[in-house]
Amino acid sequence: MSHGYADDSPKSFGLVAEFDTPEKLISAAEKARQAGFKKLDAYSPFPIHGLSDAIGFRDVKVPYLVFAGGLVGAFVGYGLQFYAHVLDYPMNVGGKPLVSIPSMIPITFEMTILVAGLTAFFSMIALNGLPKPYHSIFNTPGFNRASQDRFFLAIESGDPQFDSDKTRQFLAEMAPLSVHEVEA
Amino acid sequence: MAKQEVLNDVLITKPHNYESLEDSIGRLILKPQLHKKAWWIFFLVGLAGTGMLGISITWLLYQGIGIWGNNVPVSWAFDIVNFVWWIGIGHAGTLISAILLLFKQQWRNSINRFAEAMTIFAVMCAGMYPLLHTGRPWNAYWLFPYPNILGMLPQFRSALEWDVFAVSTYFTISLVFWFMGLIPDFASMRDRSTNKFGKVAFALLSMGWRGSNQHWHRYEQANLLLAGLSTPLVLSVHTIVSYDFAISIVPGWNVTVFPPYFVAGAVFAGFAMVLNFLIPVRAFYGLKDLITMRHIDWMCKIMLATGLIVLYGYILEVFYAVYSANFYEYKLLMDRFQGPYAWSYWLLILCNGVIPQLMWSQKMRQNLIVVWGVSAVVGLGMWLERFVIIPVSLTNNYLPSSNKMYIPTFWDFAMFFGTMGFFLMLMMLFIRFLPAINVFEMKDLLHKVLNNDSKVEPNAERTPYGNAPKEALPTVEKEVAK
Structure with a gap:
């Protein structure tokens, strides 16, 4: 050509x-x-x-990156709730403890999956050098x-x-x- | 369709080679003339439904949610019923694409793309309801934690906030999973397209995928990881949806069996919807050789199994109401049995408890009209289940002052049928413009079938076309240059 x-x-x-x-x-x-x-x-x-x-x-970069992404998601998810309900704006709801871990699990879990899943997709794309026009x-x-x-x-x-x-x-x-x- | 087709363990029932496989799937996109009148009829019905949805949303935004039948004890009604119903429909897609992948069920290859598309469209329909139910959907971003001058963050201890995270994560991950699987197929459509628009569009979508070993290596890693991540995700989504009810104190909602019972119900309804769509599609588009009677048979069995779990849930609800000796639970149970909404309870038992038992019989599982009918009935039954749980429980509460009937209005129905039209329209566009069956996974399956190293059909004899594809390949001159 x-x-x-x-x-x-x-x-x-x-x-x-x-x-x-x-x-x-x-x-x-x-x-x-x-x-x-x-x-x-x-x-x-x-x-x-x-x-x-x-x-x-x-090549094993993708799995390691996904693991790292999952950890980041978990920390961000938990940290966000901890910051909001314990540090920033402590609010007594029905006399329940401020650090009520069970109620924080669902969002921590979802954030773990979200960040790990997005990492899986984008690391696959990036490591494969896509999008590649030529x-x-x-x-x-x-x-x-x-x-x-x-x-x-x-x-x-x-x-x-x-x-x-x-x-x-x-x-x-x-x-x-x-x-x-x-x-x- | 009434004619019974053969049921055997062969997953690709016609002699295929890679090229013919590609053609029978790719032509749905590349040959518009294949989409006959039926496509247009369904598309236009879907479009009309979408229009109705648009009108009802506009009227809702103008008037407020007073146009719905929701009232003060029954503040959750059609909107939440439809939300839970739609999100449940989506679950079959993730089950097929993720859980069956982890279990190495290769028969999923021909139905996963279709089911995943259903997941995404169903979640789109579902997502609308809670947003519109807030009454001020333009403030929907308040649901997300973002820095603001009010110094306010959402209440993370609320099940409704868990829902926000669960549903938005579910939608994002399903979309990413679906799109990732589409990339290699876009590349193959790019190489097959003859017209310029198709070539450019698919080239952009495939992002320069070249099927290199490095690509596939990382693709497979990412695919497996996404499947592994989606599996707990899909279980968590309907679990969290069920928490909206289960962690409250409303009689009829406060039941610990809800999470598994909701998940099973979701898969039940989802498989019913997959069957409702696939049975006509495989007949119209000549895909009977790829989506075989074996697939339908297995899907019916999964439907039956999850249906039995759901039936167990109904029995347990009765047991709980009686054994807990909680007067209000018992009162609600009696109200479900004989109250003003008793018809919906008994219709639910008929639809979800009795009729699906037909699927025990192999003869019934092979009769496509029966299968389609049962699936439609299950779809209705699962909708009734949410109706019985959500508004009906609210009409009978601790205080006599909460006893108030709930009557849906025209707009409740308009919006519900509107989302159905929207879903139908999206499915029709999907069949027309995107590869409805995962092409490369089918080639992979064919490769395994040809080499007979597949665990897919342990009892089957070697397929009669074992050597056929090589002869059928278009002959190419051997040009070893120079």
Whole structure:
């Protein structure tokens, strides 16, 4: 895709191989990882179990952030009620104690869930780098089927082992439907 | 519809591949001609209802809540009945999307999107009532703690304030959960759309989702966590709604069985509503192969099970009134049995206690007309349950001066049917513009079915189309470039 510049040697995003079943994608990803490629990514229409292991991708930021979000929610929820009813405006209602913990549980609980749930959503979005208006992978011919019924493996040009011809050879050995070099 | 369809354990009853699956769901959006007259009729009925809702809200804001039948002992009536009814309808959606996900019930894949949409729309309908019931909805922000020059914060020890937090959290989390599941489907609609508007709209909504392994990795973590968070949330919401009554001292309200009984009732009504919508939709839009008789059968069983819990609740209410030896509870019970509103109590027992027992029979569960009828009756029954609990209890109280009849007015009904129209309109727009079945989860299910590693159908034989999809795939030239 030309961007209006005269530069006729566009930078390469990487090589992208297309497969027709999830199993082939997993085995290809496994082989690529074993061959020592680091900057790999796979694209599929639905989550495939075992693909992350095959690619060697592991990320646990979301669960930790959600836990932190839950704690923040709980403290804010409880703190707000404690501040309102004990510190700021103590009010005797029917002789009940000011720190009546059972009556504070529902709001504390709801705030925990609210902040944790919003953290789950927004951390997923942010860590995945969305919204992303442009990404080179969409330059791959036929990539619109990555959301339908095709499975893609990309070896990115930033990989230290990346070599346009050798890597293409390597991918071609896995019997893909096609291999394309994609512009950045 | 009367014709009986086959009941077996296959969850996708036609030979499908990923492409055909995508097509049978995506075409509801991409091919407007598929939406025939029926869609327009339902949509226009919904639109008319929405108009009625608009008029009744306008009149309400102009005149004040005096246009309703609420009076002094009966200060909670249709508004709260409808609030509790609608919010209960929403609960089935969260149950299907969260609890069944945690239990790895993969049959939920084809109905969860639909049920979640119902949740959101039902909570929207529900949320209107308490706000309008305040009489001054423009001051609704007073319900939230915000810094103000009065130095006032809400009374957090009140069950009504708990409600504010529970319902707003429930709506927010349901919306986020629903939208998150829609992102990959928006991406797939973006790639399928042929017209420019659809492409741009779905591209914006999908936010550049590219189905990368990293995306899915984090998506699955977030999805599971949200399911785990929604599960206690959904139980807490109706529990807190029931506290509005249970922690008071009104006879008929002050019962400790309320929280579980309300939650079960919510799921009961919610599943009934899901069936009421899904049975016609699957017939009109050729989705019988994805929403199978097995799904309907299981939903009926859940409806029956929760219905029995609700029936137990009714029995316990009677037991409590008698065994507590509390004169006012007993008086209220007798009033429910033979008082001026006895018809509503006995109709309730008929609708929720007796008629759902038909679902014990497999033959009945397979007759879609019966299932639809029972679901409709359950919807009515659950509405009557809230009617019997809320206004009827208030008409018979500790003091003779509180004995006053409650008679709903035209505007009570106008607003109730108005919210039904609003709900119907939103559901119709949802079917038209958003993927009504979760596409990628169905593909995941298909993948598991094809590989036979699914726990979904332990008793089923290997499906006859085990190898079919590969042949059916459109042939693509193998172009290993150079």
